[in-house]
Amino acid sequence: MAELVPPGRSPQPEGWWRSAAIYQVYLRSFADGNGDGIGDLAGLRGRLSHLADLGVDAVWVNPWYPSPMVDGGYDVADFRDIDPVFGSLAEAEKLIEEAHGLGIRAIVDIVPNHCSDRHAWFQEALRSGPGSAARARFWFRPGRGDGPPNDWRSIFGGPAWTRVPDGEWYLHLFAPEQPDFNWSNPEVREEFLDVLRFWFDRGADGIRIDSAAVLVKDPDAEPDGRDPYTDRDGVHEIYRAWRRTADGYGDRALIGEVWLPDQDRFAAYLAPDELHTAFNFDFLSCPWEARALRQVIDTTLATHTPLGAPPTWVLSNHDVTRPVTRFGREDTSFDLADRRHGAPTDLRLGLRRARAAALLAMALPGCVYVYQGEELGLPEVEDLPEDRLEDPIWFRSGRRDRGRDGCRVPLPWSGDAPPFGFGGGEPWLPQPPSWRDLTVEAQAADPSSTLALYRRALRLRRERLGDGALTWRSMGEDVLAFDRDSGVTCVVNLGSRPVRLPEGRSPLLASGPLEHGEVPPDTAVWLE
Known part of the structure; x- marks a missing residue:
């Protein structure tokens, strides 16, 4: 695959991201600093010592922007501010400063495919009417008869189009409250370059790009046999512009969320003038089988090595079933389309395998991600009361798919009963009483705990492993x-x-x- 590096262009440069251990914080569920039951910046700042003790190199925080929270903050109303439930912009700047003081870099989550329907641009588009410049920033179209412009389906289920009172329809690949930007519009492109500069100016060391492969689409085009909105060729021009902006700030990283089965197509995002790294979802989804894992590892290295790009090794995140639960099932693979909620699970077996998988991931060349709670061996919470579920997947699936809330339950920090030191109020999602043995406090005193294992492994990894072959x-x-x-x-x-x-x-x-x-x-x- 050496031809993936175009003639005359050097491989990816050296950088901190090549061997980093990156800790993912789902802010609503990490730590509550003001007692309202929702995690916030004050809680995260108060627990930065946990990340330092763990031995991670960077922290990635899921979206913290003003949002109606229809999709956990991925419905962004303002890309240059902080939602009051989390704190303030000044607090975010202070968090980055304090993390840097502990030797921890900060990664900000940017959501370029869509915004909230409360975003000023979309509200202007609704007021301005058909044919306006404001609507050209989104995908507004007349319908076909009484139906939508085409038969595209939302990733969350149901149609991907919603009708507005004047009769036009707008595109949303996710929830109706998340209208898609039209990336063929120069205003959209310039807006996001400015958003990048805004956060780099405030000290962000990296940008995690949500749904990175679905920005470019053309609802008016005739079908060509390919996915009409995933991995279209024009997306690479966007990331070349982003890379030029990031390079202007020095040691900054662009990290793509790219779900693609084709490794050659995936590799194109890691060209030397595009993204620095991208998430390795093949590894995350792989079953606990030696042959399958060996094939994924070999393919990953074969894809990344010619490009000089570091592989990433990921076991879980805020969208997938926690490894302790998944590895305890008969089918240990992960599939976004079938989470197998309620399948029989042997949690003791799952924990044993999850601990082994963690050492495997940390020993491989490249960078590794740790999703909050992974270091505690937390299982998926599959019996959340239906009236507490918030994931739009639950509602858009007609209450058939319970969605992702089970991996987003607030962390247990201390004590023998909920809220386990998470904060003063009742957490936004209930914690199982059985987590009393999984708190940070309980595991810190146990040299055989999963927390102790992660602390030792991450420190050894920093000294002896990371980038290489x-x-x-x-x-x-x-x-x-x-x-x-x-x-x-x-x-x-x-x-x-x-x-x-x-x-x-x-x-x-x-x-x-x-x-x-x-x-x-x-x-x-x-x-x-």
């Missing part, structure tokens, strides 16, 4: 084993029987107890 070892079809440049060997047993440790290697860290010089099933170990 790997060499595979052959230890059987159910074992993943490889050597890293630094001399560290990683062995992961995904089989049903113990395997012998390699000769001449001593354990540095293991995801579970080793037995008589052997690695038990569903266990990972780092050796030197």
Whole structure:
């Protein structure tokens, strides 16, 4: 795949993002600083020591902008301010400053595909009427007869078009309250370049780009056999402009949320003049099977290495089933279209595998992401009361798909009962009483806890792993084993029987107890 680097252009430059451990904060659920039951900037600032103790290099915060919160803040009403429920712009600037003081970089989440229907531009478009310049910033179209302009479907379910009182329809790939921007409009392009500059000027070290592959679309075009709104060629011109803006600020990173099955198409986003990194959803979705994981790892490295771009290794985020639950099921893969809510789960088995998967991900070359609560071994909460669910997927699916709220339940910090130190009021989503043994306080005192494992692993990773290459070892079809440049060997047993440790290697860290010089099933170990 060496031809992916165009002639005359150098591979991706060196940068902090190449080997970083990045911690994802879903702000509503991290820590509540004012007692209203919703996580906020005051809560995050008060818990930055947790991230420093964990040993991460950067923190990525999900959208914190003014929003009606129809989609957890991804319906943005103003890209240059902070929602009052989270705090203020001054507090956000203070957070970035305080994180930098602890050696932690800050990544801001930008949502370029759409905004809230409360955004000033969309409100102006509604007032201005058909054919106006204000409507040209979005996708307004007349319908076909009494129906929408075409048969596109929303990613959240249902039609992707909503009719306004004057008879026109507007496009929304997500909820009706999230109208899509028209990226063929120069005003839209310039607006977002200015948004980038706004946050870089305030000290942001990186930008995470939501739904990065769906910006370019043409609802009027004849079908050409390809997805009409995903990964259209014109999207790359947008990110080349973003890259020029980011490079003007120095050591800044652009990180894309790119869900694509085609690795060659995926690689195009990592061209030396486009994004610095993109999320590795193939790894996140992969079942707990040695052959499948080996194939994903090999394909990932083959895609990234010729480009000089660092791979990313991700086990979970705010949109997917938590690994402890997923790895305890018969089917351990993840599929956005079928979350398998309520499928039988062995949580003890799931936790053992999740701990092993964490050591695997951290040992691989590149950067790694940790979603809040992953370091505590939290399971998915699948029995949330229906009247507490807020995810639009729940409503748009006719209450069939319970959506993503189960991985967004507020973190347990301390104490023996909810709200477990999250804050003074009742949390916006209820926490299970069984989490009393999973709090940060309880696990900090237990050297065998998942929190202790993550702390040791992330510190060893910073010293011995991160960017570089790997060499595979052959230890059987159910074992993943490889050597890293630094001399560290990683062995992961995904089989049903113990395997012998390699000769001449001593354990540095293991995801579970080793037995008589052997690695038990569903266990990972780092050796030197």
